[in-house]
């Protein structure tokens with residue numbers, strides 16, 4: 001089928017590429033000329049495992065192309081996906097100006113002669129946005145255009161987006177027209193995944209409800225981690241013990257520094273705002289947010305308990321991305337941690353396998369020394385903090401690390417290391433939701 005995607009960011013580029021991989025003919029549109037020019041030169045603007053190979057393969061096969069022209073996308077596709085940003089506003093509500101602008105632009109490209117078109121919202125939007133897109137298109141398109149609106153939320157995780165897209169747990173399609181639903185099912189028939197057919201509003205709600213529930217699971221285990229720290233329990237054992245119950249599942253029960261990224265923080269805020277607007281305040285989600293914020297505060301307190309004053313202490317931070325396998329630092333807890341350490345005048349060095357450049361841009365004036373090598377980053381440090389769950393850090397050579405550091409102290413904000421291994425290598429080891437462990441003192 002002929003598809004276009006408006007917005008070639010994390011979602012648009014990976015979705016468009018995976019659509020082309022299963023045989024569709026895809027035009028990816030973006031109004032960022034530099035981004036499109038880079039893509040036309042074969043440069044991939046983001047780091048996402050497997051993406052570069054798939055883009056190259058499908059561009060060479062003639063199934064995937066890039067343009068800055070919405071008109072080219074609209075005229076050359078039966079189905080137009082919108083994948084533009086829906087950022088938060090200061091009050092937590094969603095800024096829908098990108099969606100409105102694209103809807104308007106699509107409307108101006110539609111003509112009765114083009115024939116039937118489906119406009120699909122893939123961006124994460126508040127319930128009832130679909131009907132606003134419909135009204136906008138009706139308002140600005142010439143009389144007689146034939147189109148339907150569909151909601152098809154995206155559930156990919158950054159860092160494994162290609163695999164998530166090619167092997168989804170489910171596809172959600174919200175449509176108020178059978179013709180649109182049937183065509184959308186054809187788009188996804190090659191993905192061999194269950195399809196949840198809904199009305200427009202339910203599909204929009206599924207996305208916010210899903211992300212809020214996942215964030216809730218993380219905050220739940222983080223709240224349990226605080227209780228473990230006070231009581232002498234071990235949150236890893238507790239998570240294992242509850243996660244083996246199939247009704248709970250072991251996923252998204254990893255205690256840590258809290259959730260970050262471009263989705264959970266903004267989508268939880270948005271769902272709170274939506275529920276307030278509807279007169280049914282979702283106060284549980286306010287607690288989810290509060291727990292997420294206090295997780296980093298508690299970690300900073302424990303660091304101060306250990307080092308007393310952070311000023312002039314050499315602190316190395318492993319990880320800057322908001323999670324492993326990505327260069328994305330949007331709402332990264334690791335970056336926030338670096339900022340807070342700098343505010344307290346610690347001497348901060350940091351390393352990330354993929355996010356050094358993106359982090360340097362957002363850190364701006366914060367005096368963080370960004371290092372090219374994880375061990376060099378730790379040289380001379382009094383404390384090493386693990387802030388992102390990269391495999392490299394879990395597999396670190398602890399003997400080498402200990403030789404390089406000034407003091408052998410690790411604060412593991414993602415519970416990546418095994419406490420016994422850290423102690424065996426001679427480290428004092430502090431982690432989330434567990435008692436700290438210390439190497440045996442020689443008499």
Ligand SMILES: NC(=O)c1ccc[n+]([C@@H]2O[C@H](COP(=O)([O-])OP(=O)(O)OC[C@H]3O[C@@H](n4cnc5c(N)ncnc54)[C@H](O)[C@@H]3O)[C@@H](O)[C@H]2O)c1
Pocket residue numbers: 006007008009010011012029030031032035083084085086098101102122123124125154155156157158262263
């Ligand atoms: N990042 C994720 O993991 C993820 C997963 C699921 C859903 N989502 C949702 O998908 C949407 C997009 O997120 P993203 O992370 O891909 O954002 P992004 O910022 O990475 O990409 C958005 C792209 O849209 C382009 N754009 C903006 N206005 C445009 C216009 N008028 N015409 C053409 N292009 C335009 C931008 O230049 C940018 O390249 C958001 O609603 C987000 O909540 C994101």
Ligand SMILES: O=c1ccn([C@@H]2O[C@H](COP(=O)(O)OP(=O)(O)O[C@H]3O[C@H](CO)[C@@H](O)[C@H](O)[C@H]3O)[C@@H](O)[C@H]2O)c(=O)[nH]1
Pocket residue numbers: 124154155156157158159211214218251252253254255256257258259260261262263264322323
């Ligand atoms: O057990 C866990 C799992 C995750 N995290 C943190 O949660 C954040 C988000 O991680 P993850 O969900 O893996 O990445 P995202 O790319 O943000 O994906 C989420 O947000 C996307 C955008 O809406 C959705 O499409 C995905 O389904 C949803 O998982 C990161 O900071 C992780 O460190 C934890 O602290 N503990």
